[in-house]
Amino acid sequence: MRVLLGLLLSAGLLLCSSGCRKVEGTDRRQLVLTTEGYENKLGAQSYQEVLGTEKRSTDPALIAMVERVGKRIAAAAPDHGFKYEFTVLESPTANAFCLPGGKVAVYTGILKYMENEAQLAAVVGHEVAHAIARHGGERMSQGILVQGAAVGLSAYLKSKGVEPTTQNIALAAFGAGAQVGILLPYSRTHESEADELGLYYMAKAGYHPAEAVKFWQSFGSSGGQPEFISTHPSGDTRVGQLQQLQGKALMLYENAKSKLGTGEAIPARYRK
Numbered sequence: 087m088r089v090l091l092g093l094l095l096s097a098g099l100l101l102c103s104s105g106c107r108k109v110e111g112t113d114r115r116q117l118v119l120t121t122e123g124y125e126n127k128l129g130a131q132s133y134q135e136v137l138g139t140e141k142r143s144t145d146p147a148l149i150a151m152v153e154r155v156g157k158r159i160a161a162a163a164p165d166h167g168f169k170y171e172f173t174v175l176e177s178p179t180a181n182a183f184c185l186p187g188g189k190v191a192v193y194t195g196i197l198k199y200m201e202n203e204a205q206l207a208a209v210v211g212h213e214v215a216h217a218i219a220r221h222g223g224e225r226m227s228q229g230i231l232v233q234g235a236a237v238g239l240s241a242y243l244k245s246k247g248v249e250p251t252t253q254n255i256a257l258a259a260f261g262a263g264a265q266v267g268i269l270l271p272y273s274r275t276h277e278s279e280a281d282e283l284g285l286y287y288m289a290k291a292g293y294h295p296a297e298a299v300k301f302w303q304s305f306g307s308s309g310g311q312p313e314f315i316s317t318h319p320s321g322d323t324r325v326g327q328l329q330q331l332q333g334k335a336l337m338l339y340e341n342a343k344s345k346l347g348t349g350e351a352i353p354a355r356y357r358k
């Protein structure tokens with residue numbers, strides 16, 4: 087197992103010579119084997135699928151607010167030539183996402199945890215950061231490596247004459263090990279990176295960065311928001327990190343062309 091993990095890591099490093107890049111804004115080195123064009127194509131396809139199954143909001147004031155916030159975040163984020171789209175989905179789901187290429191959706195269910203436009207900007211900023219930092223492509227690349235290693239392990243066990251049942255258990259263990267040991271920490275890395283970059287985007291867009299802390303505090307303590315919380319782990323660590331980054335974020339806010347503070351309030355009917 088150790089040998090295989092070693093092989094996996096050296097394969098990663100070898101590929102790093104061609105596939106490694108640095109994330110803009112944090113300078114973290116990441117391995118991405120897919121191209122941005124490919125990721126964006128997948129993003130656009132998935133977006134159409136989601137829009138085809140979910141109900142869109144018809145509330146003009148809310149749509150305008152999400153568009154306004156989204157465009158400001160898009161302008162504050164590095165230019166990747168994304169064709170941004172912003173959609174509001176009428177659903178109790180407490181979630182939001184930005185697919186590769188800038189395809190953003192906000193579910194009305196998440197609005198009940200927000201007081202104002204700046205907190206909406208914190209969430210949209212976080213989601214756009216996932217796309218700008220190409221976390222989707224990075225996860226796909228990790229999947230490719232883990233799959234490749236599993237195929238290698240299977241061949242290795244066969245060559246050693248290991249019984250198929252033992253082999254299956256070993257594979258399952260490797261799968262679980264890979265999930266817990268490799269993919270999850272990366273996922274936490276992605277979350278905290280998206281928090282950091284998203285905070286900078288919202289501040290540059292003219293929204294007071296302290297509102298990000300308030301949102302995650304209230305969202306984290308409210309409990310019972312399954313979807314967003316399972317993909318976006320909350321907690322004291324996240325709030326602590328956002329508090330630590332306030333100094334830099336406030337500098338960006340001070341230099342913003344127009345300062346909006348908290349922006350407008352989220353319409354009361356969504357806060358129930």
Ligand SMILES: [Zn+2]
Nearest residue numbers: 216277280318
């Ligand atoms: Zn996230």
